[in-house]
Amino acid sequence: xxxxxxxxxxxxxxxxxxxxxxxxxxxxxxxxxFWYRQFPKQSLMLMATSNEGSKATYEQGVEKDKFLIxxxxxxxxxxxxxxxxxxDSSFYICSALPxxxxxxxxxxxxxxxxxx
Amino acid sequence: QKEVEQNSGPLSVPxxxxxxxxxxxxxxxxxxxxxxxxxSGKSPELIMFIYSNGDKEDGRFxxxxxxxxxxxxxxxxxxxxSDSATYLCAVNSGGGADGLTFGKGTHLIIQP
Numbered sequence: 001x002x003x004x005x006x007x008x009x010x011x012x013x014x015x016x017x018x019x020x021x022x023x024x025x026x027x028x029x030x031x032x033x034f035w036y037r038q039f040p041k042q043s044l045m046l047m048a049t050s051n052e053g054s055k056a057t058y059e060q061g062v063e064k065d066k067f068l069i070x071x072x073x074x075x076x077x078x079x080x081x082x083x084x085x086x087x088d089s090s091f092y093i094c095s096a097l098p099x100x101x102x103x104x105x106x107x108x109x110x111x112x113x114x115x116x
Numbered sequence: 117q118k119e120v121e122q123n124s125g126p127l128s129v130p131x132x133x134x135x136x137x138x139x140x141x142x143x144x145x146x147x148x149x150x151x152x153x154x155x156s157g158k159s160p161e162l163i164m165f166i167y168s169n170g171d172k173e174d175g176r177f178x179x180x181x182x183x184x185x186x187x188x189x190x191x192x193x194x195x196x197x198s199d200s201a202t203y204l205c206a207v208n209s210g211g212g213a214d215g216l217t218f219g220k221g222t223h224l225i226i227q228p
Contacts (some may be wrong), residue, residue: 034215043204044160046215059215093159095216103148103208105216110159 003027004096006108011086014116020080021111023094030096031073035067036103038091050077074099084115118143120207122219130227135192137222142186148208149181151190153201153219160204164180195226215221 003026006022013019023033031049036044049057049068056069068080077096081088094106119142131137146194148167152160166172166179166188178191188207192199202221208214 036215043218043220044216046217049215072192103214104150104162104165106153107159107161112157 002098002106004030004106004108006092006094006111008111009109009113010114012116015085016083018082019084019113020078021092021094021113023073023077023079023096023108025096025098025106028096028097030077031099032097033071033075033077034095034097035069035077035079036095037091038093038110039051043092046106047079065089086114086115087090089113089115117147118171118207118209118217120205120217122203122205122222124144124220127222128224128225128227129195130153131195131197133195135199135224135226137190137192137203137205137224139188139190139219140160140186141188141217143205143207143209143217144186146183146207146209149179149188150205150206150208150216151177151179151188152218153199154204163203180227183198192224197226197228198212200224200226206222 005024006026035047038044050071071077083085093110094108121140125180150165151163154160164179166181172179180189192203205219206216
């Protein structure tokens with residue numbers, strides 16, 4: 001149980017285009033989902049917290065107009081990287097928190113974004 | 117600024133020995149502590165979590181927490197080559213629906 005999927009697993013795009021990444025909890029409802037970013041040889045950095053039906057909360061230094069997050073249902077959150085640039089190339093990982101009184105997050109497999 | 121510190125390694129341990137991984141954190145109010153294993157190019161996978169001071173054992177893994185010293189550790193007994201990975205320490209400071217603060221990870225190499 002507690003499976004989280006991400007789509008796509010990897011994407012290559014041209015500079016200036018937008019990319020949407022989906023995060024789904026497959027066998028549980030997630031009241032809260034998180035988006036992390038990991039640059040090479042760095043650790044995961046929290047970008048934003050996404051709660052179903054409300055606006056996402058962004059961490060300091062993360063541009064909310066560039067990284068659009070939508071959590072329209074209890075099983076789906078999307079991250080759209082708008083006007084992507086090469087410096088946005090990274091490994092984007094989502095996690096989901098079941099609404100059952102636990103704070104154990106279940107991570108998706110990640111999406112490797114390369115911006116040319 | 118919440119910080120989680122880990123020795124980046126690499127930590128090299130012979131097969132069958134005990135691997136000891138350490139982590140310190142800055143936020144004294146932190147409530148939940150997690151160890152994740154991450155293989156190169158993959159997403160982290162949860163190994164253990166611990167909330168209370170003391171030891172918690174799960175198979176070959178033992179997590180140790182000392183809140184007074186703001187210190188968390190992970191012991192891996194009977195280390196196997198498949199345990200070679202980067203081990204990430206993560207802390208939840210707020211409890212409940214808060215994101216995790218991760219350390220940079222310790223690269224563990226188990227030598228056959």
